[in-house]
Amino acid sequence: MGKIVSIHSFRGGTGKSNTTANLSAQAALAGKRVGVVDTDIQSPGIHVLFGLDEKTMGKTLNDYLHGMCEIREVAFPIGENATDAPGRSKLAGKNLWLIPSSIRGREISRVLREGYDVNRLNEGLQTLIAQMELDYLFIDTHPGLNEETLLSIAISDVLLIILRPDNQDFQGTAVTVDIARSLDVTNLLLMVNKAVPERYDYKDLTDQIEKAYGAPLTGILPLSFDIADNASRDLFSLAQPDHLWSKELRKVAQAILAVK
Amino acid sequence: MTTQSEILHLKKAFLFKGLPDDVLDALGQKMIHRRLAKDEVLFERGDQGDALYIIDEGWVKIVREDSQGNEVVLNSCGPGEAIGEMSLLDQEPRSAGVIALSDASVLELKSDGFFKLIEQRPDVALTLIRSISSRLRFSGAYIQKVIEWSQKIAEGDYSFMDQAQTDMTVQTRKEEDKADQLLSAFVQMVKGVKAREENLQLQVEKLTLQIDESRRKQEFEELTGTDFYTNLKAQAQKIRQQRTDNQSS
Numbered sequence: 233m234g235k236i237v238s239i240h241s242f243r244g245g246t247g248k249s250n251t252t253a254n255l256s257a258q259a260a261l262a263g264k265r266v267g268v269v270d271t272d273i274q275s276p277g278i279h280v281l282f283g284l285d286e287k288t289m290g291k292t293l294n295d296y297l298h299g300m301c302e303i304r305e306v307a308f309p310i311g312e313n314a315t316d317a318p319g320r321s322k323l324a325g326k327n328l329w330l331i332p333s334s335i336r337g338r339e340i341s342r343v344l345r346e347g348y349d350v351n352r353l354n355e356g357l358q359t360l361i362a363q364m365e366l367d368y369l370f371i372d373t374h375p376g377l378n379e380e381t382l383l384s385i386a387i388s389d390v391l392l393i394i395l396r397p398d399n400q401d402f403q404g405t406a407v408t409v410d411i412a413r414s415l416d417v418t419n420l421l422l423m424v425n426k427a428v429p430e431r432y433d434y435k436d437l438t439d440q441i442e443k444a445y446g447a448p449l450t451g452i453l454p455l456s457f458d459i460a461d462n463a464s465r466d467l468f469s470l471a472q473p474d475h476l477w478s479k480e481l482r483k484v485a486q487a488i489l490a491v492k
Numbered sequence: 493m494t495t496q497s498e499i500l501h502l503k504k505a506f507l508f509k510g511l512p513d514d515v516l517d518a519l520g521q522k523m524i525h526r527r528l529a530k531d532e533v534l535f536e537r538g539d540q541g542d543a544l545y546i547i548d549e550g551w552v553k554i555v556r557e558d559s560q561g562n563e564v565v566l567n568s569c570g571p572g573e574a575i576g577e578m579s580l581l582d583q584e585p586r587s588a589g590v591i592a593l594s595d596a597s598v599l600e601l602k603s604d605g606f607f608k609l610i611e612q613r614p615d616v617a618l619t620l621i622r623s624i625s626s627r628l629r630f631s632g633a634y635i636q637k638v639i640e641w642s643q644k645i646a647e648g649d650y651s652f653m654d655q656a657q658t659d660m661t662v663q664t665r666k667e668e669d670k671a672d673q674l675l676s677a678f679v680q681m682v683k684g685v686k687a688r689e690e691n692l693q694l695q696v697e698k699l700t701l702q703i704d705e706s707r708r709k710q711e712f713e714e715l716t717g718t719d720f721y722t723n724l725k726a727q728a729q730k731i732r733q734q735r736t737d738n739q740s741s
Contacts, residue, residue, distance in 0.1 A: 233735055233738055255552070312672045327686075351727075353572075354727075354731065358731075358735075361527070364529075375713055379720060382715075382720075382721065382724055383724060383735045386724050386727070387727035387728060387731055387732075388733075397699055399520045399701070399702045402701045402702065402703055403703055403704060403707065403708065404707045407708055407712055407715070410708065410712045411712065411715060414712075414716060414725070415724070415725060415728055416728065416729065416732065432699055436699075437699055440699070440700075441701065444703060446705050
């Protein structure tokens with residue numbers, strides 16, 4: 233049975249979608265069968281990293297949630313369409329599917345207005361894992377702790393929390409960690425992103441974080457102009473594998489793949 | 493006859509400050525014009541110092557060699573500036589070389605001619621002694637300042653730098669003055685040391701995780717106190733159980 237890996241951060245702007253896309257790509261590169269779901273229905277974004285736009289997207293998670301199609305129809309095969317950027321093209325032939333959220337304003341506002349049945353989301357995800365025989369299903373969540381995020385935490389086998397080295401994120405992460413424990417998430421992993429290079433005593437930072445949350449810190453990814461410059465055009469860890477950011481990201485990916 | 497511009501040039505040399513015009517005129521008459529082509533060497537480091545030069549036209553550079561034998565330009569001098577004033581009195585070997593940066597014209601005053609003038613005019617000797625002692629006093633004051641600052645740096649106190657920079661802007665134009673150059677170099681050095689020290693502090697900055705435990709508890713209770721959460725928790729347990737059962741079957 234495949235594992236559900238939720239990627240979460242208490243506040244926005246932590247690089248969550250970028251991290252999720254790169255982690256799922258690394259898992260696919262390692263030969264796993266991988267799905268990526270964008271449950272950030274209010275502000276979808278991960279599709280851009282995989283080179284999808286409104287025209288290429290086809291059916292979306294919104295269509296499934298509104299009962300208009302089966303979840304399987306939404307899964308977009310990245311490995312068959314991944315030739316348009318140097319990093320992404322390394323995914324050619326790999327088993328990686330994206331389940332995107334709609335980027336049409338009308339459909340976003342419909343979900344916000346009417347809401348949706350989180351149970352249907354759960355059923356969809358479980359079906360997807362079974363039908364596609366996935367090893368991993370990565371969920372890109374909405375920041376904060378709304379209902380669909382709580383659901384994705386609740387059904388996760390692995391929860392990766394991303395935080396930046398600042399006190400607002402430390403505080404929010406504490407609450408998320410408590411929620412994850414309360415919902416019996418057994419594998420809690422942490423990752424720091426946007427750390428100013430050379431600035432902190434990294435060992436001290438690691439000790440403090442691991443002690444405060446009782447979970448392993450799997451990588452400290454640097455704040456990087458190169459990432460900003462990439463501007464979501466490509467999967468950075470594939471395009472620039474020797475970059476420090478990519479090396480640290482692979483550590484996080486390895487920690488996820490090592491979970492039994 | 494010495495021209496008016498030559499007398500003006502002579503007055504700029506610190507040694508001749510305060511000398512009456514008739515003496516300057518006499519000095520001027522002992523000076524000879526020398527023309528230098530671009531890149532021509534006026535004198536080299538180690539040459540015997542037996543003359544003072546005042547630049548009339550053009551520019552020269554004062555140079556030394558570093559340990560690898562590369563030329564290091566210490567300073568460049570233009571019209572009105574004097575070179576090798578002290579050599580007139582002590583005739584020590586030249587501490588640096590001088591090379592023309594452009595075609596230039598310099599006035600040369602040989603020390604023997606200078607000494608003859610002093611023999612004739614004891615009042616000139618007295619004026620010179622006054623100039624030199626005032627300069628010594630001035631240099632002493634600068635050295636005292638550098639000693640005080642060094643002690644402050646040793647204690648990690650850089651607060652004098654703001655004051656020092658205001659002082660420097662007033663005085664930096666007096667480039668012929670070695671004490672002034674020392675002060676300027678010293679201020680630059682302190683800036684460098686301070687910047688490196690701040691950089692080091694940045695590198696070892698320790699973040700202190702601050703978690704407000706009462707807020708943490710309150711937010712947790714707000715999130716978990718809903719019917720939705722209670723249902724979710726029960727449902728999550730069921731889902732996990734199902735998946736475990738599926739795995740084992």
